[in-house]
Amino acid sequence: xxxxxxxxxxxxxxxxxxxxxxxxxxxxxxxxxxxxxxxxxxxxxxxxxxxxxxxxxxxxxxxxxxxxxxxxxxxxxxxxxxxxxxxxxxxxxxxxxxxxxxxxxxxxxxxxxxxxxxxxxxxxxxxxxxxxxxxxxxxxxxxxxxxxxxxxxxxxxxxxxxxxxxxxxxxxxxxxxxxxxxxxxxxxxxxxxxxxxxxxxxxxxxxxxxxxxxxxxxxxxxxxxxxxxxxxxxxxxxxxxxxxxxxxxxxxxxxxxxxxxxxxxxxxxxxxxxxxxxxxxxxxxxxxxxxxxxxxxxxxxxxxxxxxxxxxxx
Amino acid sequence: xxxxxxxxxxxxxxxxxxxxxxxxxxxxxxxxxxxxxxxxxxxxxxxxxxxxxxxxxxxxxxxxxxxxxxxxxxxxxxxxxxxxxxxxxxxxxxxxxxxxxxxxxxxxxxxxxxxxxxxxxxxxxxxxxxxxxxxxxxxxxxxxxxxxxxxxxxxxxxxxxxxxxxxxxxxxxxxxxxxxxxxxxxxxxxxxxxxxxxxxxxxxxxxxxxxxxxxxxxxxxxxxxxxxxxxxxxxxxxxxxxxxxxxxxxxxxxxxxxxxxxxxxxxxxxxxxxxxxxxxxxxxxxxxxxxxxxxxxxxxxxxxxxxxxxxxxxxxxxxxxxxxxxxxxxxx
Numbered sequence: 001x002x003x004x005x006x007x008x009x010x011x012x013x014x015x016x017x018x019x020x021x022x023x024x025x026x027x028x029x030x031x032x033x034x035x036x037x038x039x040x041x042x043x044x045x046x047x048x049x050x051x052x053x054x055x056x057x058x059x060x061x062x063x064x065x066x067x068x069x070x071x072x073x074x075x076x077x078x079x080x081x082x083x084x085x086x087x088x089x090x091x092x093x094x095x096x097x098x099x100x101x102x103x104x105x106x107x108x109x110x111x112x113x114x115x116x117x118x119x120x121x122x123x124x125x126x127x128x129x130x131x132x133x134x135x136x137x138x139x140x141x142x143x144x145x146x147x148x149x150x151x152x153x154x155x156x157x158x159x160x161x162x163x164x165x166x167x168x169x170x171x172x173x174x175x176x177x178x179x180x181x182x183x184x185x186x187x188x189x190x191x192x193x194x195x196x197x198x199x200x201x202x203x204x205x206x207x208x209x210x211x212x213x214x215x216x217x218x219x220x221x222x223x224x225x226x227x228x229x230x231x232x233x234x235x236x237x238x239x240x241x242x243x244x245x246x247x248x249x250x251x252x253x254x255x256x257x258x259x260x261x262x263x264x265x266x267x268x269x270x271x272x273x274x275x276x277x278x279x280x281x282x283x284x285x286x287x288x289x290x291x292x293x294x295x296x297x298x299x300x301x302x303x304x305x306x307x308x309x310x311x312x313x314x
Numbered sequence: 315x316x317x318x319x320x321x322x323x324x325x326x327x328x329x330x331x332x333x334x335x336x337x338x339x340x341x342x343x344x345x346x347x348x349x350x351x352x353x354x355x356x357x358x359x360x361x362x363x364x365x366x367x368x369x370x371x372x373x374x375x376x377x378x379x380x381x382x383x384x385x386x387x388x389x390x391x392x393x394x395x396x397x398x399x400x401x402x403x404x405x406x407x408x409x410x411x412x413x414x415x416x417x418x419x420x421x422x423x424x425x426x427x428x429x430x431x432x433x434x435x436x437x438x439x440x441x442x443x444x445x446x447x448x449x450x451x452x453x454x455x456x457x458x459x460x461x462x463x464x465x466x467x468x469x470x471x472x473x474x475x476x477x478x479x480x481x482x483x484x485x486x487x488x489x490x491x492x493x494x495x496x497x498x499x500x501x502x503x504x505x506x507x508x509x510x511x512x513x514x515x516x517x518x519x520x521x522x523x524x525x526x527x528x529x530x531x532x533x534x535x536x537x538x539x540x541x542x543x544x545x546x547x548x549x550x551x552x553x554x555x556x557x558x559x560x561x562x563x564x565x566x567x568x569x570x571x572x573x574x575x576x577x578x579x580x581x582x583x584x585x586x587x588x589x590x591x592x593x594x595x596x597x598x599x600x601x602x603x604x605x606x607x608x609x610x611x612x613x614x615x616x617x618x619x620x621x622x623x624x625x626x627x628x629x630x631x632x633x634x635x636x637x638x639x640x641x642x643x644x645x646x
Contacts, residue, residue, distance in 0.1 A: 151507065164562035164587050164595075170485055172507030187507045191564025192466065192487030193585050194502055197599050246479035248506035269508050271479045279479070283512040 004028040004242050007070040007112060009104050010079035011035035011063075013224070014120060016044045017231025018077060018238070019061065023048050026057040027239045032073070034064040036080075067107035073115045075238055076108050078131070081121035083225070091306050097121055098130050098307050105134040116241055116276035119144040119252070120234060124177035126303035128252045128265040133313055139254035140276045146177030146267040147250020148233040153214035154183045157207040158190070162198060165190040172283075173211065174250055174267045175296035181267070182292045183211045187283075240272035253277050259285070261297050264304065318344025318373075319558050322385040322427065324419050325394035326350030328540065329435065331359050332547035333392055333554075334376055338363045341372035342555050347388065349379035350395075382422040388430045390554050391423050393446060396436035401534055408437055409619055413628055416442045420449035431557055431592040434459045434568070435550055439492040440581040440616040441623070443568045447581070448632055454570040455592040461492030462566020462583040463549035468529035469498050472522045473505070476514060480505040488526065488566060489583050489605075490612030496583070497608045498523045502599075553588060560590035569593050575601070575609060580617050582609070 006022065008015045011033040019031050031048075033041040041063035049061040064070050081097040084090070101121060108115060117135070119128040119142065128144035135142065150173035159166045170189045175182035185204045188195035195204070210217070218226035240247045250269050255261045258280045259268065271279040285293060307313065321343045323330045327350075334346045346363070350356040356378035363376040377384070385391060396412040416436050423430060423446075432450060434457065436442040443459030450457060465488035474481045483506045490497035500519045503510040510519065525532075533542040556563055567586050571577040574584060574596050587595040601609060623629065 164589075165564055166562070168485075168563045170504055170507045184507070187504065187509060189485055189502065189504055189507075191585060192485055192499075192502050192566060193564055193597050193599055197597065246481065247483050248480050248508055250507075269506065273479070281508055281513070283508055 005030040005032070005073045006238055006242075007032050007034065007064075007073035007076040007108075007115070008079065009034050009070065009076060009108075010081070010121075011037075011041040011044050012079060013227035014230045014234070015077065015079040016048070017227045018079070018234035019044070020048050020051070021232050021235035022238060023052050023059045023061060024055050025235065025239065026055050026059060027235065028059060028074075028242055030060045030062070032062050032064050032070050034067065034070050068111055070107065071111040073112040075118060075241055076112050076115045077118045077120060077234055077238070078104055078108075078127075079120040079234075080104055081127070091310075094123065094126065094303055094306050095310055095312065097123075097127060098312055101127055101130045102134055105131055109135055116141045116143070118234060118237055120230065122177075123300075123303055125252045125265045125267070125300040126307070129254070129300070129304055130307070130312075132254050132265065139256065140278060142254065142265075143237070143270070143272075143277045144177070144252030144265060144267075145230065145234055145237065146181075146252045147173045147269070148237055149230050150177065150181055150183070150211060150214070150267075151250055152229055152233055154188075154207065154211040157210045157214070158188065158195065158199070161203055161207060162190065169195075172250060172269060174269070175293055176266060176300050177252060178299065179212070180292070180296040180299050181212055182289060182296060183208045184289065186286075237272060241274060241276060244274035246271050246273040246278065248272075248281060251277065253280055255280070258282055259293060264297055264300055266293075266297055266300055317387075319390075320345040320347065320388045321554060321558075322347040322349055322379070322388040322391045322430075323394060324349045324385075324392065325396070325436075326352070326356045326359055327394065328543040329547055330392070330394035331363075332543050333394065333550050334359070335363055335366070336547055336551045337554065338367040338372060338374040338376055339370050340551070340555065341367070341370075341374050342551065343389070343558055344373060344375065346374060346376040347379050347384055348376060349382070349385060353378055353380060382426050385423065385427045385430075388427045390433060390557055391427055391430045392433045392435065392550060392554065393419050393442070394435050394550075395419060396442070400540075401538065409441065409622065410626060410628070412436050412438070412442060413445050413623055416445045417449045417628075420446045424450045424452075430456070432457045433550060433553055435546065437492075438616075438619060440568050440583070441619045444570070444581045444616075444620055445623070445628075447570055448629060454572065455594060457570070458553065458586070458588075458593050459492070459568030459581060459583075460546070460550045460553055461496075461568045462488050462585075463552050464546050465492065465496050465498070465526060465529070465583075466566060467545050467549055469503070469522060469526040472525045472529075473503070473510060473514070476518055476522065477505070487585075489585070490609050491582055491616050492568065494527060495608070495612035495615045496527055497605060497612055498526050499605060501602070501605075556588040557590060557592060562587055562589045562594070564588075564597060567593060569596060571596075571613075574598055577613050580613055580620065582613050582616060
């Protein structure tokens with residue numbers, strides 16, 4: 001019998017919403033929140049703990065005083081990292097967050113050596129790669145949140161256009177979790193109806209654009225990033241792993257020859273089960289999508305290259 | 315003044331009971347009414363389920379109907395009544411026997427629950443949906459048959475057996491009649507957005523399609539004294555909950571075609587958008603020539619059975635009624 005314990009590093013809005021969503025579903029036995037800002041993890045842990053009174057089964061929520069308290073977790077979710085600010089270059093941001101990953105990962109390796117890591121920090125695919133390099137763990141235990149969220153955002157845009165079908169729109173988004181993500185309209189179904197029967201090409205193009213800028217749209221309104229959809233998407237991935245449900249979810253995963261690439265993390269459909277990423281599913285891509293995938297992979301490789309040039313991996 | 319939702323289940327056999335039980339476990343509505351031939355059996359099951367609802371911390375109350383008047387104000391009425399299909403018995407054998415049963419309940423619904431949405435699950439499904447439609451006199455959006463959701467669930471299960479992952483997220487599509495002529499559409503079948511054709515070869519898909527067609531019969535043969543009811547009941551509650559919650563989701567259901575897919579005045583399984591008004595929209599998909607041909611065969615087999623009923627003067631009563639109404643109108 002597994003203990004079903006989840007550690008969440010970074011108790012900001014995304015981490016806390018993931019914890020809240022998991023608690024409301026009663027997915028795991030225990031959640032431990034860690035944050036470098038004093039009091040944040042503690043305050044949120046108490047608040048969420050009290051909300052579990054009305055949840056189907058009570059989840060224990062604790063705040064870690066030290067990294068050592070995030071111990072023996074089945075899954076560790078890493079949401080730590082800083083957002084890009086005013087005069088920071090993309091390169092600066094990469095280095096800062098990669099360094100944060102490095103210190104977080106050292107603790108995870110020490111205290112939760114058997115965990116599956118879900119990376120949520122941005123730039124997502126590069127950070128997922130960093131975690132893989134830092135841990136040296138087998139690739140099935142390191143995945144990044146990307147397609148699960150982008151797919152939800154695409155489904156939302158489709159629903160907005162259609163006015164029906166909410167909750168039954170199957171979408172697939174692959175590639176990087178950024179500028180070059182690849183929503184695949186040819187694979188979308190509403191219920192069991194091909195979306196091409198319901199929406200015109202122009203409408204679909206608009207949906208794709210909106211999906212790509214789904215995160216930015218929320219930032220525009222909110223002044224900060226979205227966290228409900230990311231939080232729920234994390235919880236979905238956690239549930240899949242803890243329940244060993246073997247569902248297909250698009251995640252950032254380390255490729256070893258799949259789709260023709262290696263030594264890079266990028267969003268592809270995978271099977272999630274108790275071992276984390278249990279299988280990469282290779283779907284047939286048409287030439288246009290192959291070219292887009294190449295661009296997407298290149299953009300991630302250039303991020304990895306920046307870190308390499310800065311001697312990060314030495 | 316808002317009121318809780320009410321669902322009447324006609325038939326207290328395994329199928330009807332399981333439908334009622336799922337509704338109670340989900341708290342899908344406030345009232346469930348069980349209407350069966352034997353009041354005591356209905357009452358016993360109703361009590362058992364009401365107690366289960368309390369254990370599940372749900373608000374649903376299940377009651378037994380003393381008479382047809384107890385279905386008054388139902389939002390949804392489900393007709394599960396009918397003689398069961400036994401081994402060796404074809405769906406056609408059941409035709410007239412079940413048509414009489416469905417007719418009787420349809421007339422009750424018309425009188426006592428004139429605003430309800432009717433979900434038919436009695437077999438042969440498409441024909442019984444037609445019978446219910448005719449004898450309630452309701453518009454087509456308020457009379458649907460449950461077929462495609464079940465067939466799709468069966469197909470999804472067989473896909474899962476092959477893949478060994480993706481359970482619960484396989485979206486299969488089955489159109490056409492609920493019977494030996496059902497039309498599974500692997501082209502419109504995906505696992506979390508991944509097309510099935512990227513995961514299985516055509517031989518494997520062919521085997522899945524064959525198993526799906528045979529899905530109901532396989533269980534009949536194993537059980538020996540009845541047909542499946544867990545998956546059929548769950549599939550039925552998917553439709554009922556879509557109506558009660560006004561989900562506006564698409565499900566494959568049997569419905570009267572009105573120039574849909576090129577057919578009229580016959581019932582077949584097609585994707586419909588279900589909401590509070592019932593089948594609010596029929597979705598017309600583009601079918602490939604082979605699928606069109608299969609759909610044609612499927613529709614023809616249903617049409618044939620409807621014609622049989624006409625030949626046996628099953629609808630004569632309605633024609634007489636129509637004539638009388640017309641005469642009354644003319645006189646007025």
